[in-house]
Amino acid sequence: MITQESYLKPDVVPKVARRLQAIEGQVRGLQRMVDEGRHCIDLLTQIASVQEALSQVGKLVLRNYLETCASKGIRSGNAQEVYDEIMEIVYKFVK
Amino acid sequence: MITQESYLKPDVVPKVARRLQAIEGQVRGLQRMVDEGRHCIDLLTQIASVQEALSQVGKLVLRNYLETCASKGIRSGNAQEVYDEIMEIVYKFVK
Amino acid sequence: MITQESYLKPDVVPKVARRLQAIEGQVRGLQRMVDEGRHCIDLLTQIASVQEALSQVGKLVLRNYLETCASKGIRSGNAQEVYDEIMEIVYKFVK
Amino acid sequence: MITQESYLKPDVVPKVARRLQAIEGQVRGLQRMVDEGRHCIDLLTQIASVQEALSQVGKLVLRNYLETCASKGIRSGNAQEVYDEIMEIVYKFVK
Numbered sequence: 001m002i003t004q005e006s007y008l009k010p011d012v013v014p015k016v017a018r019r020l021q022a023i024e025g026q027v028r029g030l031q032r033m034v035d036e037g038r039h040c041i042d043l044l045t046q047i048a049s050v051q052e053a054l055s056q057v058g059k060l061v062l063r064n065y066l067e068t069c070a071s072k073g074i075r076s077g078n079a080q081e082v083y084d085e086i087m088e089i090v091y092k093f094v095k
Numbered sequence: 096m097i098t099q100e101s102y103l104k105p106d107v108v109p110k111v112a113r114r115l116q117a118i119e120g121q122v123r124g125l126q127r128m129v130d131e132g133r134h135c136i137d138l139l140t141q142i143a144s145v146q147e148a149l150s151q152v153g154k155l156v157l158r159n160y161l162e163t164c165a166s167k168g169i170r171s172g173n174a175q176e177v178y179d180e181i182m183e184i185v186y187k188f189v190k
Numbered sequence: 191m192i193t194q195e196s197y198l199k200p201d202v203v204p205k206v207a208r209r210l211q212a213i214e215g216q217v218r219g220l221q222r223m224v225d226e227g228r229h230c231i232d233l234l235t236q237i238a239s240v241q242e243a244l245s246q247v248g249k250l251v252l253r254n255y256l257e258t259c260a261s262k263g264i265r266s267g268n269a270q271e272v273y274d275e276i277m278e279i280v281y282k283f284v285k
Numbered sequence: 286m287i288t289q290e291s292y293l294k295p296d297v298v299p300k301v302a303r304r305l306q307a308i309e310g311q312v313r314g315l316q317r318m319v320d321e322g323r324h325c326i327d328l329l330t331q332i333a334s335v336q337e338a339l340s341q342v343g344k345l346v347l348r349n350y351l352e353t354c355a356s357k358g359i360r361s362g363n364a365q366e367v368y369d370e371i372m373e374i375v376y377k378f379v380k
Contacts, residue, residue, distance in 0.1 A: 005134075006134060006135040006136065007132055007133075007134060007135065008129065008132070008135065008138070013129060016129050016138075017126065017129055017130075020122060020125055020126045020129065021126070023122055024119060024122045024123065024126070027115060027118055027119045027122055028119060030115055031112065031115045031116070031119070034103065034108060034111050034112055034115065035112075037102055037103070038102075039100075039101060039102060040101040040102065040103065040156050040157075040159055040160040040163075040164070041101065041160070041184065043103070043111075043156050044153060044156055044157065044160070044184070044187075044188045047149055047152060047153045047156070047188075048153075048187075048188055048190075050149055051146055051149050051150070051153075051190060054142055054145055054146050054149070055146070057142060058139060058142045058143075058146075059372065059376065061135050061138045061139055061142070062135075062139065062372070062375075063368060063372050064135055065135035065136070065139070066368050066371060066372070067364070067365075067368050068135075069135070070359075071359060071364055071368075074355075074356060074359050074360075075359075075360075079352070079356055080352075083348060083351050083352050083356075086351060087344065087347070087348050087351070089136065089139070090347075090375050090379060091344065091379060092139075092143075093139045093142075093143055094375060094376060094379040095143075095146060095190065154277065154281065157277070157280075158273060158277050161273045161276060161277070162269070162270075162273050165264075166264060166269055166273075169260075169261060169264050169265075170264070170265075174257070174261055175257075178253060178256045178257050178260075178261075181256060182249065182252070182253050182256070185252075185280050185284060186249065186284060189280060189281060189284040195324075196324060196325040196326065197322055197323075197324060197325065198319065198322070198325065198328070203319060206319050206328075207316065207319055207320075210312060210315055210316045210319065211316070213312055214309060214312045214313065214316070217305060217308055217309045217312055218309065220305055221302065221305045221306070221309070224293065224298060224301050224302055224305065225302075227292055227293070228292075229290075229291060229292060230291040230292065230293065230346050230347075230349055230350040230353075230354070231291065231350070231374065233293070233301075233346050234343060234346055234347065234350070234374070234377075234378045237339055237342060237343045237346070237378075238343075238377075238378055238380075240339055241336055241339050241340070241343075241380060244332055244335055244336050244339070245336070247332060248329060248332045248333075248336075251325050251328045251329055251332070252325075252329065254325055255325040255326070255329070258325075259325070279326065279329070282329075282333075283329045283330075283332075283333055285333075285336060285380065
């Protein structure tokens with residue numbers, strides 16, 4: 001399993017951190033909306049918006065995983081194993 | 096549009112609020128994982144877990160929407176319109 | 191379980207049948223594309239198109255299910271049970 | 286765009302062809318079910334089964350795309366461009 005060695009690249013860390021802070025704010029906004037007695041459809045819309053923001057973070061992390069890990073694996077001659085792993089990860093995490 | 100009148104029922108509000116607080120905690124956990132330099136796959140796993148928790152909240156809200164709003168609409172004789180709206184909402188928000 | 195009694199309404203049957211015939215044609219088109227050695231991306235695009243067409247059929251059937259079955263259940267006084275079933279069906283089949 | 290040069294490998298063609306034939310049979314089975322007046326839930330279950338079979342074909346094709354195309358691109362030194370394309374294709378076609 002080559003996965004073990006895939007970390008976020010230094011330039012990706014602050015991008016992910018910033019997005020997660022924004023998502024934390026969105027979740028708190030959702031709590032306020034519940035307290036204020038907002039309509040169900042407004043709540044569903046905001047939930048979908050947080051889910052989309054999380055998907056975007058997931059996309060950044062998956063892109064980083066491909067770049068740091070798959071690249072290394074393919075160059076090292078384990079291409080078949082790497083492709084199998086990419087497929088597994090992709091079908092597990094892409095929503 | 097009957098949607099406008101669908102609010103969370105009093106007994107559903109605390110359930111949704113509790114789950115949102117747990118989700119806020121999960122997002123902060125994710126921030127810590129980024130700071131600690133955890134593996135990409137660990138991050139993807141945690142992101143998927145937050146997405147699942149949000150889906151569960153969405154399910155509670157959608158269930159409430161059906162119960163308070165569709166029920167009223169169907170009894171009032173606007174069944175066709177209500178079913179169209181349910182279908183629209185369902186295909187928009189179910190992930 | 192109220193589900194057992196939900197059938198396609200007479201006016202929905204030909205709509206569903208026509209769409210399924212078109213989908214059969216699309217699948218055969220896909221077989222020809224494979225025989226002709228088309229690009230992977232062309233194949234993926236066509237597969238996505240068949241999946242979308244199937245989703246549309248599913249939507250017609252789910253709409254019919256709501257109309258014939260849920261309506262009856264809600265009027266009969268089993269609203270809670272009907273909503274639970276709708277939620278179960280929706281989260282099982284909506285893609 | 287490196288995509289243009291990704292074809293199904295000779296050993297993958299018969300696998301994809303066999304699956305597509307099975308799917309054509311499933312679609313015809315679905316038509317019979319409609320003719321026989323089967324329950325909505327039975328129809329939804331069969332539709333979901335065809336969608337799953339199509340997803341499996343899509344997975345085979347995507348795996349082939351990765352292997353023939355990405356591998357070549359990464360070795361040729363266009364790794365960044367290849368990863369961008371993989372991400373685009375993956376988020377477009379994985380369902």
